[in-house]
Amino acid sequence: MPPARAWRNYPQLYRLEAARCTKCGTVHFPPRLVCSHCRNRSFETFRLGRTGQLVSYTVIRTPSAEFTGQAPFAVGIVEMDDRVRLTAQVVDVGFDELRVGLPVRLEFRRISAEGESGVIHYGYKAAPVRG
Amino acid sequence: MRDVAVIGVGMQKWGELWAKSIRDIWVESALMAMDDAGVDHIDSMYVGSMSPGLFSSQEHLESLLADYLGQHHVPATRVESACASGGLAFRLAWMEVASGLSDVVLASGVEKMTDVSGSEATHALATAADMKWEGMSGVTFPGLYAMMAVAHMHKYGTTRQQLAQVAVKNHENGSKNPRAQFPMRITVEDVIHSVQVADPLNILDCSPITDGAAAVILVPADQVKKYKKPGVKVTGSGHATDTIALHSREDLAAIRAAAIAAEGAYRMAGKTPKDIDFAEVHDCFTIAEILISEALGFFEPGQGGPAAEAGWTALGGRIPINPSGGLKSKGHPVGATGVAQIVEITEQLRGECGPRQVKGARVGLAQNMGGSGGSCLVHILEVM
Amino acid sequence: MAAGIIGYGAHIPRRRIKVEEIAKVWGADAPSYKKGLELREKSVPGLDEDTITLSVEAARNALARAQIDPAEIGAVYVGSESHPYAVKPSGTTVAEALGATPDCHCADLEFACKAGSEGMFVAYGLVKAGLIKYGLGIGADTSQGAPGDALEYSAAAGAAAFLMGDDDDKLIASIDETYSFMTDTPDFWRREHQFYPSHGGRFTGEPAYFRTVTGAVRGILGKSGMKPADFKYAIFHQPNGKFPKRVGKMLGFTMEQIDTGRLVPTLGNTYSGSSPLGLTAVLDVAEPGDRVLMCSYGSGAGSDAFVFTVRPRVRETRDLAPRTRWLLDEHVRYIEYGEYAKLRRKIRMAE
Numbered sequence: 001m002p003p004a005r006a007w008r009n010y011p012q013l014y015r016l017e018a019a020r021c022t023k024c025g026t027v028h029f030p031p032r033l034v035c036s037h038c039r040n041r042s043f044e045t046f047r048l049g050r051t052g053q054l055v056s057y058t059v060i061r062t063p064s065a066e067f068t069g070q071a072p073f074a075v076g077i078v079e080m081d082d083r084v085r086l087t088a089q090v091v092d093v094g095f096d097e098l099r100v101g102l103p104v105r106l107e108f109r110r111i112s113a114e115g116e117s118g119v120i121h122y123g124y125k126a127a128p129v130r131g
Numbered sequence: 132m133r134d135v136a137v138i139g140v141g142m143q144k145w146g147e148l149w150a151k152s153i154r155d156i157w158v159e160s161a162l163m164a165m166d167d168a169g170v171d172h173i174d175s176m177y178v179g180s181m182s183p184g185l186f187s188s189q190e191h192l193e194s195l196l197a198d199y200l201g202q203h204h205v206p207a208t209r210v211e212s213a214c215a216s217g218g219l220a221f222r223l224a225w226m227e228v229a230s231g232l233s234d235v236v237l238a239s240g241v242e243k244m245t246d247v248s249g250s251e252a253t254h255a256l257a258t259a260a261d262m263k264w265e266g267m268s269g270v271t272f273p274g275l276y277a278m279m280a281v282a283h284m285h286k287y288g289t290t291r292q293q294l295a296q297v298a299v300k301n302h303e304n305g306s307k308n309p310r311a312q313f314p315m316r317i318t319v320e321d322v323i324h325s326v327q328v329a330d331p332l333n334i335l336d337c338s339p340i341t342d343g344a345a346a347v348i349l350v351p352a353d354q355v356k357k358y359k360k361p362g363v364k365v366t367g368s369g370h371a372t373d374t375i376a377l378h379s380r381e382d383l384a385a386i387r388a389a390a391i392a393a394e395g396a397y398r399m400a401g402k403t404p405k406d407i408d409f410a411e412v413h414d415c416f417t418i419a420e421i422l423i424s425e426a427l428g429f430f431e432p433g434q435g436g437p438a439a440e441a442g443w444t445a446l447g448g449r450i451p452i453n454p455s456g457g458l459k460s461k462g463h464p465v466g467a468t469g470v471a472q473i474v475e476i477t478e479q480l481r482g483e484c485g486p487r488q489v490k491g492a493r494v495g496l497a498q499n500m501g502g503s504g505g506s507c508l509v510h511i512l513e514v515m
Numbered sequence: 516m517a518a519g520i521i522g523y524g525a526h527i528p529r530r531r532i533k534v535e536e537i538a539k540v541w542g543a544d545a546p547s548y549k550k551g552l553e554l555r556e557k558s559v560p561g562l563d564e565d566t567i568t569l570s571v572e573a574a575r576n577a578l579a580r581a582q583i584d585p586a587e588i589g590a591v592y593v594g595s596e597s598h599p600y601a602v603k604p605s606g607t608t609v610a611e612a613l614g615a616t617p618d619c620h621c622a623d624l625e626f627a628c629k630a631g632s633e634g635m636f637v638a639y640g641l642v643k644a645g646l647i648k649y650g651l652g653i654g655a656d657t658s659q660g661a662p663g664d665a666l667e668y669s670a671a672a673g674a675a676a677f678l679m680g681d682d683d684d685k686l687i688a689s690i691d692e693t694y695s696f697m698t699d700t701p702d703f704w705r706r707e708h709q710f711y712p713s714h715g716g717r718f719t720g721e722p723a724y725f726r727t728v729t730g731a732v733r734g735i736l737g738k739s740g741m742k743p744a745d746f747k748y749a750i751f752h753q754p755n756g757k758f759p760k761r762v763g764k765m766l767g768f769t770m771e772q773i774d775t776g777r778l779v780p781t782l783g784n785t786y787s788g789s790s791p792l793g794l795t796a797v798l799d800v801a802e803p804g805d806r807v808l809m810c811s812y813g814s815g816a817g818s819d820a821f822v823f824t825v826r827p828r829v830r831e832t833r834d835l836a837p838r839t840r841w842l843l844d845e846h847v848r849y850i851e852y853g854e855y856a857k858l859r860r861k862i863r864m865a866e
Binding site: 068 | 248249250253254267269271278279330332383
């Protein structure tokens, strides 16, 4: 993947920058040009908090080519406390600990690397909140 | 708008067709459809194919296939809507005939999936998800449907056994279909103990990797008498989209695009779910058939699992679903699936299905979808 | 005007491997290794953790304690001997993730295990000089020892981050004195393109670690006019459990002064993160007025020593981010050598 494809999303991948519709307040992550709720076109940028909870999850045991070395790994849909959802790997978790409602926190992790010589991509993954 | 009828269908036995290329497979089924209808010329053609580029390193497929079908210079269009490509090709062909623009239109679909490795095929299929915001997590298609299954189980108490029962029923039906890729019968135990793919889904919850094509010929309904076989009328067509990212949908335990497409098709046909005699639906995974049986209004939300377990969707049940064996047993060459559903419905309505024939079938429904429900097509066909 | 630490943070991966588990694979005698190294287990990073990710998490914790606008950070220094790239800075990714770009100076530092304290030193120096408002110094590593080598039992992963500033009301600990000691001593090295480091065996001890650390500590004591008894806590670079104890004893420090910041028995050697992580554990429990001595050591060889005085703000900031002992002791997961070999990329995979 050419570096620009990931680079242009560093604000989201690194800092969780989201857009809040100035008209209806709907939060979009990633940001969009048009609010899918009210079709307004102006937003304010803000950083999502890093905590949320799982609304669903699975354990990928048969991965696609790019993720072969990582399987098995857990993936979940996270409802962030800022009321927007995203999909992320769930790491540092026993597979039997996965459940709907599990509190998680997004950590900064390596997402993928282009072989041994290419660019390393970083972003967010969810880890259980250590209570 | 003119009424439109299906007048010919073609489809070979599906499977791992090592000796055949994408063009061989497609031309074979297109010729079968043309022969079935008794035509040697078409005015126009549509090809549904999700990713010939990734699976076969071949784009510009429509012109290539028109050439190899011996139909030089006909207008040809490739249609892509992930696994709903075939259903969409059918809808566009129907629109072209209905509009009066053409009189003989071929609707078809094809995918040659075994020319890449399993993990490459998984990747190609995963491109039907939001590659940026879902794809970076490594989630696969089985993974997305697994998360729908977890949500459905959490919300309604759907059980592992109920999921498995869908696969058992579809393999039972497929065992009566000579074109099915995996016609073997299986048990609930087989499903539950098969190789894990994405929890809670195992390999026997998943549709397979398949090479195959399917084709149908559409003509104006008032011209069917010119052709060999009885026509089957297209009375309803519905099409809807949704966010392709699963996480952007409010309810993970429902497929909203399917419900909206069904509403459109029911309204056009003047039918309700109770009027449907049988359905061919997109059981790419066992959970999908349960979700769709609810979205189509056959069962209340949350009742799809118990209905499958009670045998209501089996042949001879209240509403037989996937008498062909579905994607699960018949195979799922993604672009071809939506058209193959029309092939099965046409043959059922003509009464040609032998041991898997739905008795007295007069109204059939086809439901085809792309991704995790980001696109959906529903068609209703009736005996003329 | 006083300058020093206005925010500190640690991060440690959750996986651990025990000395016995490694010894079993190589047919080595675990009890003698445990006794010789005074080390029971070490942290192991996941496939998705590296110097950059550990640095970001530690720095986020430092920011949580400092409670400043990250855009006001004028310098970011990441010290490590395991930067993920040979060419391309770790610090740019860290600064971008924190929101410190673009108005910021940034550099990656490398000096074996001393790179972290170098970042602290430079960030502090720039604040002291009035060139920047806040500066961030990070020590982080995900180091590897060759399979079967003595280093394999100790090479661990972790990070510590320190925000330096001179707002009097923000200081958690002032830096009262610094001193560096440095000679050309080849006790440990890794050439370009080599996966594992090499070392001089027992040469790493007397003429390297002990000569350098004692030189630096004697230097800073002389410069500041202080003696060991003036300190509540002392933190020395900890490649194993034994060295910091022995060097402390040589210099006249007691075990009571050393133990709070001696994390190595259950953490392992986090290289550039080693003495900086010890400092975070001390700040987690220190009281206002406490004097703290920290002395790093990097092979090659050099030491940076610091004298800190803890400020009252330490009390109100320590629970704004996870405490280091908690990161070290809670929610850990033990793995076997097979998983360790996979995570540390010691298994040859298909192309």
